[in-house]
Amino acid sequence: MEEVINISDFPTDKIYILLEEDYRKKLFHLSLAKLGCKSYYDLSIIINKRYLTKMNGGDISYWIDGQRLDKRTGIMHPKFIPLWLVMFLVKENNISLDILHKKVIAYRSGGKGLIINNPILPIKITPELDSIIIHMFCDGCAGEFTPSYFQKNKEPFDNFIKKLENCFGQFNKSIYEIKNAYQVKFPKAIMDILSSYYNIKSYMSYESCIPNKILKRNDLEFKLACIVAFIVDEGNIRDVISLYSVNDKLLLGIRKLIMDCGYNCSKLQYNIKSKSYLVSLSTKDVEKLHKDVEKLSKNFPTCDLSFKNERLEFLINRRKIKNPRDKEITIKVISNLLNNHPLSALDISKKSNYAYCTIIHNLEKLYKQGKAMRIKTPNNKTFIWSLVNAESTKR
16 A cells, blocks of 8 residues: 555644635535534634634634735735644544545645645655655755755756655745855745654754655665665765765764665765765676666656766766776876866766776876976865876876
8 A cells, every 4th residue: 555644644733725715615614514613703713622722713714715915014914824733624524535635725834834835635655755765964954944955956956846746736935046055945844744754853964864755765776766865965976976064963874874775885984084974886796876766767657866877877887997007098088088178086986987996096197297286176075187298297
């Protein structure tokens, strides 16, 4: 049976919903009759006694109307009903969740949060949904504020938004472009629901951990989608596929998912230079990973490696090539490439089909000999290399 998140699984103290007009009027009027109330005031008294609230008949009237005029600004605002109240009324009238799901036209977190319009209910548990959580652990921000997600590359950024839409429906959002990176702010209700259902306590870098619901899944397609999301956000594909995190618990959880999917993986290591932990997938399993991701992305196009797929394919093709071990030949290949124009070590690796570590080793050697120079790129994460004197490297 397909696993879903019903509206009854939502955190009822945080979510507010808007029902179809005819249905919300019917729901309240049925409740008045069921509870023997003659007025909205009588209904409010019953609710206040049961839930220790302080609502009044006017509140109920606004919820039935579905809107309220702000006399100060003259603007009419939609009036969302607290989910806990809706669940109380639904239970009193023995209304099924299937009917309720069809009558919800929007929901939000609190009274002012961004809105999910035309929601998908119930929410289906899919590889896309699980992977959203991993993205938020990596490049997201969530808590008691409007959540957001950052990405430097447009394709995976668009994929993340599409995942949200595929799982939750259409929603209000704000998109920004900041310092060659993209940011989207989206409804807090989404993260409130995920946090409640998956029992997530924190999305902070040093505190997050993979939820048990994800770790204990039997379907490997779900676990692979989570691995792919982590590679896209925090992975580095060069001679091997390396995954980094400052959070050892989080990375150990990802390592377990990797092992569960049948890929060999190194033990957790600490990198003093980057002040983070890392694990690496065995290069023997890169072909298997590539095929598995291709299969996954046929069913869920957003769950691909995006711009990093090209790097994975390069790694696969390079492993099939046996480069000569002669150091002079290697230096000559590097020099010939740098004679044309400056390049990064990764670019040289791609153009020469030599391992990245081999290129770096020889570039460092040329640098110490005074035959090569390097300049840091604007992002300060890599070097651009060039020859000091092209003739000197040919002697």
